[in-house]
Every structure is written in structure tokens, then in C-alpha cells.
Amino acid sequence: MTKDGQKVYQHGTLALLVPGLFDGTMKLAELLAHGDTGIGTATGLNGEMIVLDGTPYLVQANGQVKTLSAETMIPFATVHFDQPQVEFAAQGLSMQALGKQILAKYPYHNIFFAVKIVGKFKHMQTRAVEGQVKPYPTLVEVANKQAVFEEADSQGTVVGYFAPELFQGMAAAGYHLHYLNNAKKMGGHILGFEIDQAQVYLQPFATIEQHLPVDNQEFMEHQADLESMGQQIKSAEEAD
Numbered sequence: 001m002t003k004d005g006q007k008v009y010q011h012g013t014l015a016l017l018v019p020g021l022f023d024g025t026m027k028l029a030e031l032l033a034h035g036d037t038g039i040g041t042a043t044g045l046n047g048e049m050i051v052l053d054g055t056p057y058l059v060q061a062n063g064q065v066k067t068l069s070a071e072t073m074i075p076f077a078t079v080h081f082d083q084p085q086v087e088f089a090a091q092g093l094s095m096q097a098l099g100k101q102i103l104a105k106y107p108y109h110n111i112f113f114a115v116k117i118v119g120k121f122k123h124m125q126t127r128a129v130e131g132q133v134k135p136y137p138t139l140v141e142v143a144n145k146q147a148v149f150e151e152a153d154s155q156g157t158v159v160g161y162f163a164p165e166l167f168q169g170m171a172a173a174g175y176h177l178h179y180l181n182n183a184k185k186m187g188g189h190i191l192g193f194e195i196d197q198a199q200v201y202l203q204p205f206a207t208i209e210q211h212l213p214v215d216n217q218e219f220m221e222h223q224a225d226l227e228s229m230g231q232q233i234k235s236a237e238e239a240d
């Protein structure tokens with residue numbers, strides 16, 4: 001397979017997590033054939049996944065970080081081959097300020113792009129959701145039970161994506177970023193940060209490959225409640 005840096009690959013959708021379809025539907029080995037960098041979650045929403053240089057790490061709600069085996073099944077993940085197009089240095093910026101600056105400087109608001117930030121953070125705040133067992137609760141109920149982690153003077157890597165508002169449901173509209181510190185002891189789904197000194201890398205995508213779990217009966221038979229979905233995604237992604 002050629003490593004097409006202009007393509008982002010996603011298995012599952014954020015929308016299927018909203019009503020609680022948390023069963024893993026793809027092996028990590030298969031997912032990682034489509035990218036060496038990315039984010040996702042594990043079966044039962046058991047933590048926050050971040051893929052760095054081809055290695056999948058899971059930050060669990062108890063704060064522990066582990067690497068995942070190739071056999072691990074995942075319900076939702078997005079990956080790409082790390083080939084950044086844009087690089088710049090950033091200092092003293094919050095997550096919100098950096099996000100705005102990127103969209104003001106680059107004409108990327110209608111496309112998916114990857115964000116990678118490597119460096120030092122004055123402050124990093126993350127969360128990890130707690131693993132669930134069947135019958136699964138909804139995404140909002142799980143997000144309310146998350147554990148929150150904070151680290152000052154943290155050195156590490158941020159990986160994630162920007163999705164245009166148009167794709168709310170397929171992904172989380174706006175930025176969706178995960179973190180792992182260099183010691184691989186702290187990370188998760190980012191709630192906020194302040195950059196001390198870091199390099200920011202952006203990778204715009206021309207192609208989105210959306211893979212769906214066609215072998216999962218529950219998914220195939222599910223009728224999505226689109227009216228409440230957008231609100232539930234906002235509430236779950238921004239919960240703190």
C-alpha cells in the first residue's frame with residue numbers, strides 16, 4: 001500500500017458512539033495499515049487512544065497508559081500517514097488561540113486536516129472516559145463519568161484533527177485532539193492546554209476514506225436520532 005499523505009482514514013463514526021454503540025468492530029492491525037498516526041477509542045469506550053509512529057497507546061480512566069496489541073478491537077478511530085505540509089513554531093498560546101490562528105492563517109476551514117504539536121506545555125488538561133460494559137449507556141452519560149488529568153510543564157505530543165462543521169456526526173466538528181507526554185505516563189482527550197514552546201505541524205487532506213462496520217448487526221439496524229445528535233456530541237466532547 002502506498003502511504004498517501006493526502007488521505008485520512010476513519011473507521012466508524014462519532015455518531016455511532018452517541019447512542020452507545022461501543023463494540024469494537026475493527027482490529028488495530030487492520031486500522032494501522034491505513035496510517036501511523038491518529039486518535040480513537042477502544043471497545044466499551046475504555047479510554048482514549050493515540051497512535052504515534054505506528055504505536056497505539058491507550059490512556060485509561062485510572063490514569064494508566066498502556067500500548068494496545070494488534071488484536072485489539074476498536075469501534076472508532078481516525079488515522080493517517082504523518083507527512084506534514086506546514087510547520088511553524090508557537091509560544092504562549094492556548095488551545096483556543098492556536099486553533100483560531102491556524103484557521104485565520106491557512107484556508108483550511110472546509111477540509112479535514114491533521115494537527116501535531118510537539119514540545120513543552122505550561123499546562124495540559126486531559127480527560128479519559130471510563131470503560132463500559134453492556135448494556136452500554138449513551139456517550140453523554142459516559143462523558144459525565146470521565147476522569148480529568150492535569151500536568152504543569154508537560155513535554156509531549158498532541159495529535160488530532162480538524163473537521164468542518166459540515167461533518168459533525170461523522171467526526172467531531174472543529175478540533176479533536178489527544179495527548180501523550182514524553183514519559184508516556186499522562187495523556188488523553190485534550191480539554192485545554194497552554195503552549196510554552198512547541199512546533200506545530202499541519203497536514204491537509206484531499207481525501208477522506210470513511211469505513212463503516214458493515215459486519216456489525218447493531219450498527220446496521222440502528223436508526224440514528226439526528227435531531228438530538230449534534231447537541232449530544234457537543235455536550236460529550238466539551239464536557240469538563
Ligand SMILES: [Zn+2]
Nearest residue numbers: 048176177189
Ligand atoms: Zn477524544
